[in-house]
Amino acid sequence: MSDIKYTEDHEWIEVHGDGTATIGITDFAQDQLGDLVYIEIPEVGSEIVKGEDVSVIESVKAASDLIAPVSGTIIDVNTALEDEPEKVNDDPMGAGWFIKVEMSDASELEDLMDEAAYQACLD
């Protein structure tokens, strides 16, 4: 079973049963950013710290950051985004995922929103 949580920075984190999680940005986020033209892909093996920048997302309009929703180690990255950043616009919660991490502190998930709370925060 997996469970999807959301952050105030408009990111999603799909928590898998084995202590790993997949991270991306929400449909609202991609819509606000506009057409993406460049995504800086972090390296597998690098450590991320909750609240800190993980990678840079550049749209036709401006640059913004992917902010770590949890702490942990990156175990996989979506290298397809290097050449096709538009995947994030087209399918932000599917083919447009950013990174997969091994979480170091599952209790950090407690601060995050479930889908209903996230939807409420958009309205």
Place this chain on the structure above:
Amino acid sequence: MSDNNSLFTTPLNALHLAAGAKMVPFAGYSMPVQYPMGILKEHQHTRQKAGLFDVSHMGQIRLIGDKATEALEKLVPVDIVDLPLFKQRYALFTNTEGGVLDDLMVTRIESGLFLVVNAACKQQDIAHLQTQLADACEIEVLEDRALLALQGPAAKSVMAKLAPASTEMVFMTAKDLSIDGIDCFVTRSGYTGEDGFEISVAADQAEALAEKLLAEEGVEWIGLGARDSLRLEAGLCLYGHELATDISPVEAKLNWALSPARRATGSRPGGYLGAEVILKQLETGVRRYRVGIQTEGKMPVRDGATLMTADGEVLGIVTSGGFSPTLNKPIAIGLVAASASAIDTKLYAKVRNKSVPVKVVALPFVKQNYYRG
């Protein structure tokens, strides 16, 4: 969003909202930055078909009277006196230091001159005109008119259908036209690098005109986002970026806009604010120049990034940077030291503490397609 209530809106605001535009504050106006198509597709649409832009936030001003042309020459390094009726020229308001207060379009009309100035500078421009020229001519600010730009290869056929007399116009000329029954003042110009028209129309006719144009095959609303990427590809200056009070026209490589008649050997040399500085610069050159910047990778380099040598010596700054949908790679414009301004000079842009390899390239990035007849 809370301050959106204090923003001005253009006469086309309701149409933008109905078209699903994303509105943003720009120069005191609520303006469409993009429509549902998105900036990339809007950009490509304009290059391939025709884009309709609401540029009603820009200032439209008439200088009325026999002495208007002579008077305006005090403020711009451009030949205005000999500008033929219904011809248009690009001009710059200079300051006493040889910098630029704004860039503008000047058209000779029967009553005098018609100016279009940047939205962000218009109050200051109007004050400048009133201070400098009020004795010589009447300054009429056209508050009750909208301005639409129709740009792209299909603009010509759309206009030919709705206003057959438009086919007689070439780049940088003007004409009073009836566009399917609506009286307009039209110039064949724009700021996208494409052939196209800028259409001044009474505010209360603007919606009807926009709807007629949008009903034509290939015409879509295009927002400010694509307007910026189009002008960047076309290598055109944007006030506040490549032009400013501390950047001279010579530094901005706008020598082509400095009319021969107003140069040292011309029939009316100097005689505008900052002329001594600018004429000297034309003779001796300047320490920095505007250049095109091409990145090696796919990471965009933005406005404000410093440009340096491999050793970290700062030689310039990026003034506009973004992504070129036509070339599918990042492009930028910068001001660099004369010593680093030669084509193919290799430099590094500092982006978030990284050094991104770039090189100096020729402008424009994408060929301009003006219709010169």
